[in-house]
Amino acid sequence: MAQVITSVDHLTFSAHNLPALPAPKQVLMVEPTFFSVDYAINPHMADNIGNVDKTAARNQWQQVLGVFRQLGFSVHRLEGQKGLPDMVFCANQSLPYINPAGRKQVVMSIMHSDMRKEEVPYIEQWYRQQGYEIRYLDREKVRAFEGCGDAIWHSGRRLLWGGYGYRTSREAYKTVSGMLDVPVMALRLADEHFYHLDTCFCVLNETTVLIYPQAFTESGLKLIHAVFDHVIEASEDEAKERFACNASCPDGKNVIIQQGCREVNSKLREAGFTIHEVETSEYLKSGGSVFCMKQLLW
Numbered sequence: 617m618a619q620v621i622t623s624v625d626h627l628t629f630s631a632h633n634l635p636a637l638p639a640p641k642q643v644l645m646v647e648p649t650f651f652s653v654d655y656a657i658n659p660h661m662a663d664n665i666g667n668v669d670k671t672a673a674r675n676q677w678q679q680v681l682g683v684f685r686q687l688g689f690s691v692h693r694l695e696g697q698k699g700l701p702d703m704v705f706c707a708n709q710s711l712p713y714i715n716p717a718g719r720k721q722v723v724m725s726i727m728h729s730d731m732r733k734e735e736v737p738y739i740e741q742w743y744r745q746q747g748y749e750i751r752y753l754d755r756e757k758v759r760a761f762e763g764c765g766d767a768i769w770h771s772g773r774r775l776l777w778g779g780y781g782y783r784t785s786r787e788a789y790k791t792v793s794g795m796l797d798v799p800v801m802a803l804r805l806a807d808e809h810f811y812h813l814d815t816c817f818c819v820l821n822e823t824t825v826l827i828y829p830q831a832f833t834e835s836g837l838k839l840i841h842a843v844f845d846h847v848i849e850a851s852e853d854e855a856k857e858r859f860a861c862n863a864s865c866p867d868g869k870n871v872i873i874q875q876g877c878r879e880v881n882s883k884l885r886e887a888g889f890t891i892h893e894v895e896t897s898e899y900l901k902s903g904g905s906v907f908c909m910k911q912l913l914w
């Protein structure tokens with residue numbers, strides 16, 4: 617099923633006919649010991665250099681971890697590394713997968729910024745210890761790929777959504793699609809405040825997605841609407857200031873989301889989801905929230 621789809625005209629299948637993907641059961645989180653904002657590689661960081669409250673960051677991280685546990689996920693905790701303040705955002709260094717034969721695989725990222733490149737081997741080593749088959753992108757062909765920051769699994773189906781333009785280069789998806797033998801729906805990102813797909817696109821269940829529409833192009837929006845029956849929209853304020861779309865719905869029912877996304881939460885409740893609000897204000901200073909503070913695993 618390897619193919620990269622960029623427009624509805626090339627959509628030849630319907631998502632619910634694709635092979636099933638099991639639900640993830642585990643979570644990886646990287647300890648926030650060395651988390652801080654030391655440089656600015658996205659617009660959210662610019663005014664926040666040196667401005668992280670470490671104690672609050674630790675408590676907020678612990679709270680996010682607690683909700684995943686409460687929902688029945690087993691959480692792996694990996695040490696952070698001195699000098700790698702963004703390593704805590706462990707959605708970004710890899711794209712894990714379980715193939716149809718039940719083999720756990722992972723594609724390692726090629727980080728866009730030099731500041732984050734050294735994070736990848738630490739994460740890779742952890743996957744190695746867990747017995748994953750490690751896959752690498754060809755650096756001659758792919759300039760940058762930031763894992764699940766930009767590559768997001770459709771809920772329950774072997775279908776990948778791939779954002780590109782800021783942190784991941786478009787050509788990455790040809791390789792990723794071929795490597796994992798899955799179709800990729802490629803979406804160009806159109807606003808630098810929404811530099812990763814996970815800042816503006818949150819798959820809630822097989823038929824429902826939460827998006828910030830202005831972060832996409834017209835043809836991207838058409839693709840999203842062609843696949844999802846229900847598209848819930850976040851306002852600019854909740855998407856940009858509270859990272860509403862960087863929520864995580866790890867089981868198709870429970871949504872873990874930054875506190876205070878009132879409009880989004882009422883839409884989500886109306887659609888039948890259960891909301892778990894968490895405070896991630898220290899991580900918002902770095903341009904991240906719940907979704908990128910963890911990696912879901914099978």
Ligand code: ARG
Pocket residue numbers: 657658661702705707708732764765766812814815902903904905907908
């Ligand atoms: N400061 C980090 C960066 O700019 C934040 C990453 C947040 N991750 C995410 N998937 N949105 O790389």
